[in-house]
Amino acid sequence: CGAVVMAQKGARPYDRIGEQVFAKVDKINAELFTLTYGSIVTQLVKDYEDLGEVNTQLEKMGYNIGVRLIEEFLARSNVGRCADFTETAEVVAKVGFKMFLGITANVTDWDAEKKEFSLVLDDNPLTEFVELPESYNKLWYANILCGVIRGALEMVQMKVEATYVKCVLHGHDVSEIRVLLKEILTDEIPASMRDE
Amino acid sequence: MGIKVVCASVIGKSNNPLYIRCFDSTEEALKFHYIVHSALDVVEEKSTAKKGASLDLYLGMLYPTEDYRVYGYTTNSKIKFIIVVQEDGDSHDQAIKNFFRKFHVLYANTVANPFYTPDDLITSRKFNEELEKQVKTV
Numbered sequence: 142c143g144a145v146v147m148a149q150k151g152a153r154p155y156d157r158i159g160e161q162v163f164a165k166v167d168k169i170n171a172e173l174f175t176l177t178y179g180s181i182v183t184q185l186v187k188d189y190e191d192l193g194e195v196n197t198q199l200e201k202m203g204y205n206i207g208v209r210l211i212e213e214f215l216a217r218s219n220v221g222r223c224a225d226f227t228e229t230a231e232v233v234a235k236v237g238f239k240m241f242l243g244i245t246a247n248v249t250d251w252d253a254e255k256k257e258f259s260l261v262l263d264d265n266p267l268t269e270f271v272e273l274p275e276s277y278n279k280l281w282y283a284n285i286l287c288g289v290i291r292g293a294l295e296m297v298q299m300k301v302e303a304t305y306v307k308c309v310l311h312g313h314d315v316s317e318i319r320v321l322l323k324e325i326l327t328d329e330i331p332a333s334m335r336d337e
Numbered sequence: 338m339g340i341k342v343v344c345a346s347v348i349g350k351s352n353n354p355l356y357i358r359c360f361d362s363t364e365e366a367l368k369f370h371y372i373v374h375s376a377l378d379v380v381e382e383k384s385t386a387k388k389g390a391s392l393d394l395y396l397g398m399l400y401p402t403e404d405y406r407v408y409g410y411t412t413n414s415k416i417k418f419i420i421v422v423q424e425d426g427d428s429h430d431q432a433i434k435n436f437f438r439k440f441h442v443l444y445a446n447t448v449a450n451p452f453y454t455p456d457d458l459i460t461s462r463k464f465n466e467e468l469e470k471q472v473k474t475v
Contacts, residue, residue, distance in 0.1 A: 172449065175449070176449060176451070178451075179449075179450070179451025179452075180451055182451060183451045183452060269449075270446050270447075270449035270450050271450055271451060271452070272450050272452065272453075272461050272462065272463055273452065274452050277452075
């Protein structure tokens with residue numbers, strides 16, 4: 142399967158790396174994962190009632206996951222330093238998402254300065270079986286992913302903003318996260334540690 | 338040869354209807370509601386009759402009416418599926434069993450939705466659409 146992909150796309154290395162790493166990591170049952178995440182979201186909805194607040198909380202949770210997850214990622218994937226932000230995007234989409242969620246995302250819609258891109262997800266294990274009730278239009282169900290991206294990239298000296306712009310649960314045909322590079326951090330203590 | 342599912346329903350633990358959908362526009366829905374409701378008594382009978390031997394989830398034909406036959410299927414969580422079928426000729430037991438199996442899987446997927454509380458009415462659009470597809474390909 143990896144060989145076919147390479148022949149078609151002219152040897153995109155990150156697809157192959159992603160699949161190799163994915164083969165080596167431990168797996169858990171997908172339904173258990175989906176149901177666990179689902180109960181987190183519904184509990185948050187019950188606790189906070191305001192859907193905008195739930196989005197914020199999910200993003201914060203994701204951030205805390207991301208700052209820890211990056212270490213696991215770097216240790217397992219052996220991917221070296223990225224030359225530029227475009228490479229970072231590919232690594233996140235093909236290796237990161239593959240390793241932790243078993244799916245690959247596509248990187249599209251770069252802006253002129255190469256500081257902003259879209260991550261397009263065809264399917265997402267988090268949203269399997271989920272149907273949002275009608276009044277939940279403001280909720281970005283898988284918003285935790287935006288936080289994970291922000292947290293992980295902050296640990297490798299990139300300050301980004303990740304936001305959902307499209308979601309299959311809202312009727313779109315794909316899900317799309319827009320990632321914007323705000324600044325490259327240089328030898329600064331990250332904000333989360335600075336307050337102490 | 339044809340079997341036509343004219344009504345499919347999901348009944349909850351306390352015999353409360355969670356979902357009733359009729360696929361035959363020529364008949365009044367109420368008639369099917371009544372048929373399903375009376376079928377519940379037969380379901381009770383069948384599930385309490387065989388003590389310890391009821392490993393089968395499929396209950397078979399519950400009772401025949403003049404134009405239709407009613408089939409039932411129960412789960413260990415006391416959820417019951419009852420369908421009303423219009424059949425010509427012999428009973429196609431295997432096809433009905435297959436239908437129930439798919440119906441069961443569809444129900445399980447719908448329950449997996451974190452926004453659905455078990456024992457609620459089923460209002461999922463996906464459930465409706467999938468069921469329609471399954472009914473067409475019985």
